[in-house]
Amino acid sequence: MPGITARNLALPDGGHLRVVESGPASGRPLLLLHGWAVSSYLWRHNILPLAAAGYRVVSIDLPGHGLSYAPDAAGSYTLARFSAAVGQALDLLAIRCATIVAQSMGGKIAVQFALDAPGRVSQLLLFGPVGFGLLPPWSVLSPFIPALPGSVPSLLVPRRVVEFVQRRVHGKLGTFTERDVDEYWAPTQFPGIVRAQLQMLKEFDWAPWEKPALAALRTPTRLVFGTRDRTVRPVHATGLASALPQGALTWIEDGGHVVMEEVPERINALILEDLARDRRGEEPHRAHDAAPPR
Numbered sequence: 001m002p003g004i005t006a007r008n009l010a011l012p013d014g015g016h017l018r019v020v021e022s023g024p025a026s027g028r029p030l031l032l033l034h035g036w037a038v039s040s041y042l043w044r045h046n047i048l049p050l051a052a053a054g055y056r057v058v059s060i061d062l063p064g065h066g067l068s069y070a071p072d073a074a075g076s077y078t079l080a081r082f083s084a085a086v087g088q089a090l091d092l093l094a095i096r097c098a099t100i101v102a103q104s105m106g107g108k109i110a111v112q113f114a115l116d117a118p119g120r121v122s123q124l125l126l127f128g129p130v131g132f133g134l135l136p137p138w139s140v141l142s143p144f145i146p147a148l149p150g151s152v153p154s155l156l157v158p159r160r161v162v163e164f165v166q167r168r169v170h171g172k173l174g175t176f177t178e179r180d181v182d183e184y185w186a187p188t189q190f191p192g193i194v195r196a197q198l199q200m201l202k203e204f205d206w207a208p209w210e211k212p213a214l215a216a217l218r219t220p221t222r223l224v225f226g227t228r229d230r231t232v233r234p235v236h237a238t239g240l241a242s243a244l245p246q247g248a249l250t251w252i253e254d255g256g257h258v259v260m261e262e263v264p265e266r267i268n269a270l271i272l273e274d275l276a277r278d279r280r281g282e283e284p285h286r287a288h289d290a291a292p293p294r
């Protein structure tokens with residue numbers, strides 16, 4: 001897309017992370033982190049508007065996703081390893097401190113990184129974040145997923161499965177296109193990517209946060225949930241948000257798990273509003289906390 005560049009960041013272990021960038025190099029850094037089994041394409045409606053506001057916008061394909069590398073060693077996809085990968089990416093991008101905007105699994109990674117390296121995260125904006133709600137029952141079965149050889153993993157993800165998932169993650173707002181299905185389906189044609197994402201189901205920490213852990217998070221944090229999110233059901237969101245020292249919770253009525261795709265203009269305005277508030281040294285605005293999930 002015009003105005004967006006893409007390149008690979010070489011990692012010390014010989015792997016690489018794909019990164020897409022936009023905006024002035026001197027702008028305040030925004031790091032965008034996607035969720036499980038998607039890629040930086042998730043932020044296609046957000047990157048350019050945020051860059052146009054003067055921010056240096058960077059989105060990475062997390063390890064095992066998109067066009068980044070997919071290591072297969074045991075322990076490659078723990079929460080700690082993902083947090084370390086975020087730190088490596090910021091080092092390679094020469095970014096000392098950034099605001100992190102994250103979705104789903106990326107939300108839990110962002111919180112962990114902020115706990116691990118608090119001086120490197122100025123603000124968190126988390127959309128449907130893992131750790132603040134309940135996941136479907138598949139998470140209980142994930143330890144029993146067998147290793148799949150050769151091209152078998154890709155054969156298990158036909159295009160119609162990706163289209164079904166797109167329908168499920170949307171709420172009653174917005175829509176998606178045939179190209180969107182193709183873009184999310186494309187990385188699954190690399191069997192190593194599918195194997196990596198199955199390995200994540202076993203190794204990643206999908207459990208909700210404990211309140212004492214969140215009480216140690218001093219970073220200003222906004223949680224955003226769609227009231228129709230069926231992927232990370234936000235039944236614990238209000239209680240866990242209250243444990244955050246500088247936290248706020250916003251509901252998107254009738255939104256699903258991917259509100260940045262469903263109502264991008266509204267989400268861009270919310271992000272820019274919070275960024276401006278943070279620059280003024282104000283705490284996250286709490287006016288929208290009362291709406292219940294469906």
